[in-house]
Amino acid sequence: MYEVFEILDNNEHEEYQNVLSDIKYLDPDELEKFVDNYHINEMIGRQEDKETARKVHFLVHILQIQINEQRKEKLTEITKRQAPYDSSNLIEVEINDNQLVKMDVFNLSNYNIMLNDMVYMICPLNEGENSSYWLSQAIFKQQIQNNLNFKIRLDPLKEIPKDQYNPMMYKMHVHGKPLDWDRLRALRFDDFGQWFNEKEYEKAGFTDYVWSPKKDNTIHFTCEEVPKLEYNGIQSSRYFHAIFDKASGKINHCDGAIRFYTKDELTNRVQFQVKDPEARKVGKRIKIFQFDSKDNNDIELGQDDFCDLAVNFFVWNQDVMNYFN
Structure with a gap:
């Protein structure tokens, strides 16, 4: 979703005019509700063009809802091989009845999930695109450093050529300590x-x-x-x-x-x-x-x-x- 912001920063981008058109026709009443509910004005305090910033955040929100609905449809589809396992790159990869795949099938260098120059990700845990990021890091640690084998569910919407993959990195660290x-x-x-x-x-x-x-x-x-x-x-x-x-x-x-x-x-x-x-x-x-x-x-x-x-x-x-x- 951060691509929308990148597109608007580059007026020569092929999607620039399309994004401008999208934000032009947003429902003003729904926009106002969104801004109030999500405290958008606090987020954009230092930005010069606040009206455009509000609209862009709202557009991203709408797109995110559509993407999450599409992901839900893919995850609940009744078929033997759900996406992305039906792609030509993964069609021969073994999966179990829960649509899980063994991690040792992939090249995991640099904490990526890669096969034949295509990159995949663990499925998000909720509407947040990055909600499985920290879980992924914990699993990578066990799989790579401790040599333990995990099975994972790949995001049905993500199959990215390696040369187009620009992962986000997050600084937050989450640690758990032993119980009694x-x-x-x-x-x-x-x-x-x-x-x-x-x-x-x-x-x-x-x-x-x-x-x-x-x-x-x-x-x-x-x-x-x-x-x-x-x-x-x-x-x-x-x-x-x-x-x-x-x-x-x-x-x-x-x-x-x-x-x-x-x-x-x-x-x-x-x-x-x-x-x-x-x-x-x-x-x-x-x-x-x-x-x-x-x-x-x-x-x-x-x-x-x-x-x-x-x-x-x-x-x-x-x-x-x-x-x-």
Whole structure:
């Protein structure tokens, strides 16, 4: 989406006139609502042409909505090979039933996902184009530095020639620290909690978690960030699951997903806590990544590495960050 700003900075760009035309015909009432709701005037305080800046931000917002709707359609399409795996470059690459692909298929140099001079990205976790950036960095660390194999879901809308790929870099670092694992080992009953988000302008309504001890000497961790019922956008959650092996003190399975809800499904979901079976019966789950010790010669994830994955998966969720820190 930053390309729109770049185009307007270059009046010789082939799309320059098209962008000018687009911002000329924006709905003024909707523009005013957008500026107020997203505090745009505060963002553009130092810019000279504030009216154009407001319109450009609104245009980017509209385009982002359209792109996210298109991505949702691709992710929920009923077909054996969803995009981008149906491209000529990926058609021979093996994927599983969840549309996940092994990372070791790709050239991962410079923390890129590349095959035959085409670059791919892990699918975003919400409407933010960069929402999977920090998760990607955490997974790259495990895959490259620790030689652990992960499966990932590629963004269905991204297949970029290497010579046209200009990645954004972000400075924010997100770290997770170990929990009280000794206390968790001693659990006999479910340990669960819920955090409500009081920030009206944010998508998330609340976040549920549960540690659930099982008879096979494991404890299952499940956490879901659930959107507000009144959220005016794509109703999707971030859903994280892991299995803690009490004998080894490590994680033998870990996966993250997004879940799409209809209005009725979300209305039903918010009546339950993530520990309840009813909470897991609604919505359409799209896996984004998965780790299994069985794919790694029974090598398991360490506690610190698990915490890093969790907080980077839930980036921008302060409650999750506080919990793991």
